[in-house]
Amino acid sequence: MKFGKHLLDNQVSEWSQQYVDYKKLKKRLNPLISQYREYSMLTAAAEKSFFETLKDEVDKVELFYLELLDDLRTEFQSLILQSYRLQQQNSSAVPTFHDLSQKLHQLIKNLELVKTNFIPLNKLAIKKICKKHAKYVGGAGSSVDVENIRVTVLKTIQEERAWWKKGKCIITELLEETKNFQWELCKMTIKHYHDMIP
Numbered sequence: 001m002k003f004g005k006h007l008l009d010n011q012v013s014e015w016s017q018q019y020v021d022y023k024k025l026k027k028r029l030n031p032l033i034s035q036y037r038e039y040s041m042l043t044a045a046a047e048k049s050f051f052e053t054l055k056d057e058v059d060k061v062e063l064f065y066l067e068l069l070d071d072l073r074t075e076f077q078s079l080i081l082q083s084y085r086l087q088q089q090n091s092s093a094v095p096t097f098h099d100l101s102q103k104l105h106q107l108i109k110n111l112e113l114v115k116t117n118f119i120p121l122n123k124l125a126i127k128k129i130c131k132k133h134a135k136y137v138g139g140a141g142s143s144v145d146v147e148n149i150r151v152t153v154l155k156t157i158q159e160e161r162a163w164w165k166k167g168k169c170i171i172t173e174l175l176e177e178t179k180n181f182q183w184e185l186c187k188m189t190i191k192h193y194h195d196m197i198p
Helices: 003-010 013-018 023-037 042-086 097-137 143-161 167-198
Strands: none
Touching: 003 023, 003 097, 003 143, 013 042, 023 042, 023 097, 042 097, 042 143, 042 167, 097 143
């Protein structure tokens, strides 16, 4: 199966516009491959265009990752607050322990999707397009300017983008906290219903 199809088939549908646009990057790469095959060299402008598009795609992923991470953290904090408020109120309070449990389950599911799907698929897309670039046009046909652009963009991706460098670690920590809270919520729920027994 071609990687582009694999990427499309495995995306979380609600986030589909936030993944690396691998097809767009391939379209930017194809003229470079043709140019290199025909002239055994590349123009700096064509290379720069490819790497600017690559950087734009990485930045799109970064922005979405940071917004999503913020939303997930906010949701987690909200659930904690709601659970403690619920403990202080009577049994008819809204939301119920069941509602909180359902929301917490969805939060855990989303965190796991970021960790096991969103981050790895985007990393793989970047690695694949860079490998394709290196295979067809990297090296001998590249000027010093082009090589500097390539090195700078790749270094920026690997060292300065949160989702690339430590995204999985950050999500793993939040996931662990959330699962610990899930256990605490279970204990709160049991206590709540136990206290209701006459």
